[in-house]
Amino acid sequence: DAGITQSPRYKITETGRQVTLMCHQTWSHSYMFWYRQDLGHGLRLIYYSAAADITDKGEVPDGYVVSRSKTENFPLTLESATRSQTSVYFCASRRIQGISDPSEKLFFGSGTQLSVL
Template sequence: DAGITQSPRYKITETGRQVTLMCHQTWSHSYMFWYRQDLGHGLRLIYYSAAADITDKGEVPDGYVVSRSKTENFPLTLESATRSQTSVYFCASSAGQGAHQPQHFGDGTRLSIL
């Protein structure tokens, strides 16, 4: 029972580079989410998806791109990384909309941009 896995766990890159964070879940959950966590801000939603090819912006989407061609995968791409995007990124999934279903989080990716 793998659940939800994120890769890589740690990443160091340079400003201007493109970087992709991967998220894979084995539960066939329809909803998937990307959050970033910074000190003093809690969890802020970047993008989320209700199904393959259905995505919507969260509160901090600028500089990020997502895709969801398959239900189980939800990659997050930083097209041209900036230092302000240094953060811990969490992927989560749920069986349905947030009112009734808990979100299950991956272990996170710690991203440093130099």
């Protein structure tokens, strides 16, 4: 199916463990984003990528690592999970940067709910 898919949907882990959240999109969109969503904070950008092998930090990158070896995949790794990283994580994609065309919106996946115990 066309779209953007995230896996797993739910993940429970322990502090100190490494966790990787997967994101796959079928549109060949250039731009991909990782957000976290916490009560009272809205969406906060963790990392984004303009193309394969090009990534950059967002607002809250500490404790996270990303890679993008292929256009369609953008995994997010928590190298050593902490309780403060308990959150819902959303991956998003967009065909081009900028917003000159209002139809060029962000497309979000359904999210991964991560609990760090």
